[in-house]
Every structure is written in C-alpha cells, then in structure tokens.
Amino acid sequence: MADTDQTGLVLDHLRLLRGPEEMLRVDARIPPGEVLTLMGPSGSGKSTLLAAITGTLPRAFRSHGRIALNSTPLDGLPPEARRTGILFQDPLLFPHLSVGGNLAFGLDPAVKGRAARRARIDAALSEIGLEGHASRDPETLSGGQKARVALMRVLLSKPRALLLDEPFSRLDAALRDQVRRLVFDRAKAEGLPVLLVTHDAADAEAAGGPVISLEG
Amino acid sequence: MTLLRLAPILTLAVMLGPVIAGLGGTLLPAIGIMPVLGSAEPGLGPVRDLLAWPGLPRAAGLSLFTGLASTALALTLTMLICAGWQGTRAFSWLERVLSPLLSVPHAAAAFGLAFLIAPSGWIARLIAPVAGWERPPDLLILQDPMGLSLIAGLVVKEMPFLLLMSLAALPALRPAETLVTARSLGHSRTGGWLRTVFPRLYPQLRLPLYAVLAFSMSVVDVAMILGPSTPPTLSVQVLRWMNDPDLAMRLRAAAGAVLQLLLTLGALGMWRLGELLVARAGRAWIETGARGPRDGLLRGVALLAGAVSAGAVVLGLAMLAVWSVAGFWGFPALWPSSLTAQGWTRSGAALAGPAVQTALIAGVSVGTALLLVIACLEAEDHLGLRPGRRALWLLYLPLLVPQIAFLPGLQVLALISGMDGTLGAVIAAHVVFVLPYVFLSLSDPWRRRDPRHARIARALGASPSRVFWRVSLPMMLRPVLTATAVGTAVSVGLFLPTLLLGAGRVPTLTTEAVALASGGSRRVVGVTALAQTAAAFLPFALALAIPALAWRNRKGMQHG
Numbered sequence: 001m002a003d004t005d006q007t008g009l010v011l012d013h014l015r016l017l018r019g020p021e022e023m024l025r026v027d028a029r030i031p032p033g034e035v036l037t038l039m040g041p042s043g044s045g046k047s048t049l050l051a052a053i054t055g056t057l058p059r060a061f062r063s064h065g066r067i068a069l070n071s072t073p074l075d076g077l078p079p080e081a082r083r084t085g086i087l088f089q090d091p092l093l094f095p096h097l098s099v100g101g102n103l104a105f106g107l108d109p110a111v112k113g114r115a116a117r118r119a120r121i122d123a124a125l126s127e128i129g130l131e132g133h134a135s136r137d138p139e140t141l142s143g144g145q146k147a148r149v150a151l152m153r154v155l156l157s158k159p160r161a162l163l164l165d166e167p168f169s170r171l172d173a174a175l176r177d178q179v180r181r182l183v184f185d186r187a188k189a190e191g192l193p194v195l196l197v198t199h200d201a202a203d204a205e206a207a208g209g210p211v212i213s214l215e216g
Numbered sequence: 217m218t219l220l221r222l223a224p225i226l227t228l229a230v231m232l233g234p235v236i237a238g239l240g241g242t243l244l245p246a247i248g249i250m251p252v253l254g255s256a257e258p259g260l261g262p263v264r265d266l267l268a269w270p271g272l273p274r275a276a277g278l279s280l281f282t283g284l285a286s287t288a289l290a291l292t293l294t295m296l297i298c299a300g301w302q303g304t305r306a307f308s309w310l311e312r313v314l315s316p317l318l319s320v321p322h323a324a325a326a327f328g329l330a331f332l333i334a335p336s337g338w339i340a341r342l343i344a345p346v347a348g349w350e351r352p353p354d355l356l357i358l359q360d361p362m363g364l365s366l367i368a369g370l371v372v373k374e375m376p377f378l379l380l381m382s383l384a385a386l387p388a389l390r391p392a393e394t395l396v397t398a399r400s401l402g403h404s405r406t407g408g409w410l411r412t413v414f415p416r417l418y419p420q421l422r423l424p425l426y427a428v429l430a431f432s433m434s435v436v437d438v439a440m441i442l443g444p445s446t447p448p449t450l451s452v453q454v455l456r457w458m459n460d461p462d463l464a465m466r467l468r469a470a471a472g473a474v475l476q477l478l479l480t481l482g483a484l485g486m487w488r489l490g491e492l493l494v495a496r497a498g499r500a501w502i503e504t505g506a507r508g509p510r511d512g513l514l515r516g517v518a519l520l521a522g523a524v525s526a527g528a529v530v531l532g533l534a535m536l537a538v539w540s541v542a543g544f545w546g547f548p549a550l551w552p553s554s555l556t557a558q559g560w561t562r563s564g565a566a567l568a569g570p571a572v573q574t575a576l577i578a579g580v581s582v583g584t585a586l587l588l589v590i591a592c593l594e595a596e597d598h599l600g601l602r603p604g605r606r607a608l609w610l611l612y613l614p615l616l617v618p619q620i621a622f623l624p625g626l627q628v629l630a631l632i633s634g635m636d637g638t639l640g641a642v643i644a645a646h647v648v649f650v651l652p653y654v655f656l657s658l659s660d661p662w663r664r665r666d667p668r669h670a671r672i673a674r675a676l677g678a679s680p681s682r683v684f685w686r687v688s689l690p691m692m693l694r695p696v697l698t699a700t701a702v703g704t705a706v707s708v709g710l711f712l713p714t715l716l717l718g719a720g721r722v723p724t725l726t727t728e729a730v731a732l733a734s735g736g737s738r739r740v741v742g743v744t745a746l747a748q749t750a751a752a753f754l755p756f757a758l759a760l761a762i763p764a765l766a767w768r769n770r771k772g773m774q775h776g
Binding site for chain 1: 668671674677680693767769
C-alpha cells in the first residue's frame with residue numbers, strides 16, 4: 001500500500017485459506033468514517049473474512065497477512081479485546097435478556113454506577129425512538145425495532161470498527177432503506193471504519209464507498 | 217482452557233474406569249483368583265462349581281428369553297405406533313405422556329403392574345363378578361415360570377424409551393414428506409412408513425436398542441419383583457450368591473457374572489444377525505412393489521397396545537396409591553372399605569432417612585455429570601472437536617455391559633480399598649450410569665445453539681467466561697434442567713449399584729422398595745414405591761415449571 005496513513009481498519013495482504021485452498025485475498029484500508037463494500041456470492045468467503053477480523057475464525061480456516069485497527073495489530077488478540085463490533089442478518093438480540101439488558105450487556109464497562117448506566121441506556125433508547133422500552137421482551141419488538149436495538153447494542157460497546165454481515169437482507173424493502181441510512185449515518189458520526197459484506201448491489205450503492213467484487 | 221482440554225479424558229475415565237476395573241474384578245475371581253478369600257491360584261473351580269448348579273440352564277435360558285422377547289416386542293409395538301400414528305393428534309397426545317412415563321422408576325412400575333395383574337389385583341376384581349370368584353383365583357400370574365409378567369413389565373418401561381429415541385431421530389428424516397410420497401404411490405400409512413422411514417430410522421435406534429437388550433437380559437430389580445424365583449433369572453441368582461453369608465459363594469457369583477456377560481454378548485450377536493436377515497427380507501419385500509392390504513386393523517392394534525402399555529403404568533401407580541391409604545380392602549371389592557393415613561405416617565417417617573440419602577446421591581452424581589458434560593460440550597466448541605460414532609459407542613458402553621457383570625468386581629475393589637459401604641462409592645457408581653443419559657439429553661440442544669450469539673457477545677467485549685455465564689448457560693436453562701431431571705430419574709431408579717457399592721448400608725428409596733419384593737405388606741409397598749416415583753418425577757415437574765416462570769416475559773425462550 002502506498003499511503004502511510006495507518007488509521008482505520010487495515011487488511012494488509014490478507015489471505016484466507018481453507019486447508020491448502022485459497023478462498024479470498026484482500027489488501028485494503030478503510031479510513032475512519034468510511035465504508036468499504038465487499039460484494040460476492042455466498043460461499044465466496046465474505047463472512048469468513050469477518051470472522052477472521054473479529055477473531056472467531058473456525059478451526060478449518062487459516063488467515064495470512066496482517067489485520068490492524070488504528071495502528072494496533074489485531075492478530076493474536078482475543079475477540080473481546082479487539083473491539084470490532086459486528087451486525088449479522090438477524091438482530092440476534094439475547095432472547096433471555098430484556099431490551100435494556102441487551103443494551104447493558106453491550107454498554108462499555110467504563111460507564112460506572114447503576115444510575116449512570118441506566119441513564120445512558122434510556123438515552124440510547126430515545127435516540128432510536130424506543131424510549132421507555134428498557135424492560136420489554138426483545139421478542140415483542142418489530143423487525144425494524146430489533147435492528148435498531150442491535151445497532152445500538154454494538155455502538156454502546158464503543159467499537160473501533162463496525163463489521164456488517166448482510167445486516168439488511170432480512171428486512172423488507174421499506175424498512176431496509178431506513179435502517180441502512182441509520183447504520184451508515186451513525187457509523188460516520190462516530191468516525192468508525194465500516195466493512196460491509198453483501199450480495200445486494202443496492203447496499204453497495206447506499207454505502208457510497210469503494211466496492212470490491214469477489215469471484216464465486 | 218487447559219481444564220477444558222482435559223474434560224473429555226476425565227469424563228471417559230470417570231465413566232469407563234469403573235466399568236473396566238469392575239470387569240477385571242469380576243474376571244479374576246471367576247478363574248479362582250481372590251486373595252481376600254485366600255484363593256490365589258488360577259483354576260476352573262468356580263466355573264465347574266457354576267456348571268454344577270442344577271438351575272443354571274433354566275436361569276440362563278430365562279435371561280435370554282425374557283431379554284430378547286421383551287426387546288423385540290417393545291421395538292415392534294413402538295414402530296407400529298410410529299408407523300400408524302405419527303403426525304396425528306393421538307400421537308402428539310402420546311408424546312405428552314411420554315416424559316412422565318419415562319420418569320417412573322422401573323421398580324415402581326413393576327410393583328404397580330404386579331398389583332394390577334396379581335390374582336388379587338384390579339383386573340381380577342373387575343372380572344370377579346362375572347367369573348363368580350369370591351376369593352382371588354388360584355392362578356400363578358406373577359412370577360410365572362416362563363417370565364411372561366417380567367416381559368410385560370419390561371415392555372411397558374422400554375416402549376417409552378424407544379419412542380423417545382425415535383422422536384429424537386425422526387425430524388431429521390423428514391418423515392411427513394416421505395410418507396406423502398409413499399402414499400401417493402398407493403401405500404397405506406403403516407405400509408409406507410415401514411418401507412420408507414423405518415429403514416432409515418433403524419440405524420439411529422441401534423445403540424439404544426442394544427442398551428435395552430443388555431438391560432432387559434440382566435435387570436435385577438424388575439426380575440425380583442415380577443420374575444420367577446425358583447430358579448430366578450441368572451442375574452438375580454448371581455446377586456443371591458453375592459449376598460450369601462458363605463464368602464466362598466462369591467467365586468461362583470463371579471463365574472455367573474462372567475456367564476451373564478457372555479450371554480449378553482451372544483444375544484447382541486444374535487440380534488445383529490437378525491438385523492441382517494430382516495434387512496435382506498425387507499429389501500426383497502419392498503422390491504416386490506406389493507402395496508399390501510389396508511392398515512386399519514394394524515393401526516387399531518398399535519394404538520391399543522400403546523394405550524394398554526401407558527395405561528398399565530398409570531393404573532399401576534393408581535393402584536399403589538390406593539393401597540398406600542387402604543384400610544381394610546376385601547376381595548373382590550374395587551375400592552377399600554376404609555381409608556387410613558397410617559401407612560404414610562408410619563412408613564413415611566421411616567422413609568425420611570432413605571429419601572434424604574436418595575436426594576443426596578442423586579444431587580451429587582447428577583451435579584458431577586452435568587459439570588463434566590457441559591465441560592465436554594464447551595470443549596467441543598472451543599477446541600473444534602467433532603465427536604463421531606466411536607464417541608457415541610463409548611458413551612453407550614456403560615449401558616451395554618450388564619450391571620451384574622462389572623458391579624460385583626467393583627464391589628470387591630471397593631472392599632479391598634475400604635471404600636465399600638460409603639456414600640462416595642455409591643455416588644461414583646451412580647455417575648457411571650447418570651453420565652451417558654445426561655450427555656445424550658444435553659448434547660443435541662447444546663450443539664444446535666446459534667454460534668453467532670457467542671460471537672456477538674465476544675465482539676461486544678465479553679470474555680469467554682462471561683459469555684458462558686451470561687449468554688450460553690441462561691439460554692440453555694431449559695435443556696440443562698431437563699438433563700438434570702433425566703439424570704435424577706436415572707439415579708433415583710438405580711438399584712444394583714446402590715445395593716452393591718453401598719454394601720447394604722446405604723439405604724435409598726429404591727433399595728427399600730425392592731427389599732419389599734418378597735412379602736412386604738401392600739400398604740408399605742404402596743407408600744415406598746410412590747415415594748420413589750415422586751422422587752424421580754419431581755425434577756421433571758421443576759424442569760417444566762422453572763423455565764416457564766423464569767421466561768414468562770420472554771417469548772423467544774418459550775420454545776426449545
């Protein structure tokens with residue numbers, strides 16, 4: 001890479017292998033506040049790449065190259081120390097916790113004191129138009145509401161990068177635009193580098209950043 | 217992490233160590249080596265002594281016959297019920313009564329059945345007015361020399377188990393779709409199921425069936441209650457020799473235990489041969505393309521068999537309950553002429569001690585098993601292990617080796633090490649049997665979890681232990697409680713391990729109940745067997761109630 005700026009998420013000559021077979025090769029830097037889109041059919045290794053970044057690569061795979069976030073190498077760090085927030089197709093709210101409990105699970109432990117944490121969660125809920133929903137059962141929320149809670153849960157954990165694994169594909173068309181806008185706006189506002197993997201060209205278009213297409 | 221790495225090895229050691237050590241401890245005395253008795257020279261004395269016992273052919277034949285007949289009957293009826301009724305409302309009703317039926321301890325079910333079919337039981341009392349009986353008919357129904365009532369007792373308990381195993385394996389085979397195809401080709405429901413679903417289901421039932429066969433051939437408590445007594449089945453006779461005041465009889469007992477092991481291996485071999493023959497005949501039958509007759513009658517018979525089998529257990533328990541509070545109850549009255557709480561106040565008080573022991577043994581052994589099983593399942597996740605068929609065989613091993621074949625040897629080892637008669641020895645023996653069931657019950661739901669919940673939690677900054685305690689374990693609350701209930705029911709029902717390792721000095725509800733098999737008063741039997749049933753049933757009720765309460769406001773947790 002020519003530029004020497006190392007802020008944001010750096011995937012330096014990253015190669016993913018399943019056994020001896022190479023699945024995918026990426027060399028990119030995503031500056032803070034920008035979105036890089038990886039387009040490719042299922043089976044092209046997009047989701048596996050995200051697992052390599054979060055540090056949860058399944059045993060059958062190996063990665064070569066270097067992953068760094070704001071100049072800190074991530075290789076060898078346990079997943080919980082990487083602070084790479086991830087959103088999947090499904091909101092995956094913890095079904096045994098309340099809406100507020102889900103947010104509290106994510107909320108940065110640096111926010112101390114029961115009252116302060118409670119206040120932070122209530123404020124976060126108002127930001128996504130769900131004030132007063134802290135004690136609700138997540139299963140009683142609508143699809144769009146769940147998606148917003150999932151986003152807020154990630155943001156409250158103070159991530160340094162945001163990884164999106166086709167997070168809009170399960171939403172219906174009307175909702176998809178709205179949630180997409182919210183996610184990208186929030187990521188930009190917080191200055192997060194965003195890596196989006198998708199097979200939907202509309203996602204790539206809405207993201208507005210560079211697009212890398214993968215072979216199947 | 218290093219601890220997790222050790223979990224599978226530790227689990228195997230705890231589960232199989234006693235089986236292997238016990239088999240060794242049985243084999244050596246069988247060839248005359250038992251230093252405790254001053255016998256150190258290997259020889260065929262014990263074997264010759266065993267062969268000289270005149271009851272041997274009959275006892276061994278009874279074991280073989282009752283084991284094979286009950287297993288074949290239970291399998292046939294279970295498959296006919298599945299074939300004729302799967303996907304219907306009657307079937308889902310049967311599914312609902314399954315867990316309670318499964319939780320009834322073998323001994324209690326056997327006592328209930330005995331009370332029902334005895335010459336003075338409810339059935340005889342119902343027939344009495346028609347037949348003109350004024351006293352219980354002089355028929356040898358219970359403990360009949362052919363072992364027929366023993367077979368009945370085994371069938372009513374094994375059918376729910378085989379049904380449960382079938383239900384667990386069936387969804388993956390997509391039977392509904394196969395059946396629609398078969399029926400559109402002109403097959404009846406039963407005929408189509410037997411031709412298209414059964415051949416794929418059977419391989420999954422093989423291990424449970426082998427366990428049922430090994431268990432039925434060598435069961436002690438049910439055979440003491442329902443089986444013939446002169447001579448009894450081989451395993452019961454081995455236990456009699458074990459308990460003989462003449463310690464030299466231990467050598468003959470060991471030889472008998474080894475014979476029981478060989479008999480079981482032989483029966484498993486015969487069963488395997490039968491599988492091959494049935495498979496060949498079945499293929500030929502399918503390929504004839506014969507559509508067979510309508511299956512109305514067969515379906516009726518299957519449903520009746522299922523209802524009679526479930527009804528026998530339920531009515532048996534009801535009869536135990538009535539006897540436990542019966543005052544005077546003359547023949548052929550259907551109901552006692554007076555009721556009294558005396559049975560409960562007198563024997564109930566005496567049962568407090570054994571009840572506490574039962575709870576203690578079950579609590580510690582199930583707790584140990586849960587700890588090991590969860591550690592193994594977590595190790596699978598974290599270390600990427602993929603246990604295959606061989607691991608499943610290891611898991612079933614304690615259920616395939618007859619209890620009477622290795623527990624006597626284990627008792628000898630416990631005796632030598634001064635552990636016999638201690639609570640610790642009894643608990644260690646219980647873990648051997650509780651572990652496989654806890655593992656079988658918990659592994660499927662645990663492996664079916666969505667791994668993305670854990671990934672999200674880690675990405676949110678949670679350490680592995682926080683993920684385990686805050687995400688994995690709470691989300692697995694229901695399966696963990698179910699596994700606890702299954703394990704508790706197994707532990708509560710265990711007779712031989714408790715008796716032998718406890719050296720008769722660790723009384724539980726089950727040993728107390730079985731001790732009443734020969735000539736206990738009906739009232740005391742009723743109270744004891746009901747207490748035993750309650751101890752096994754209570755955890756199942758809690759496993760239903762606790763998640764319902766904990767997740768009353770969590771729709772996402774109310775299924776699965």
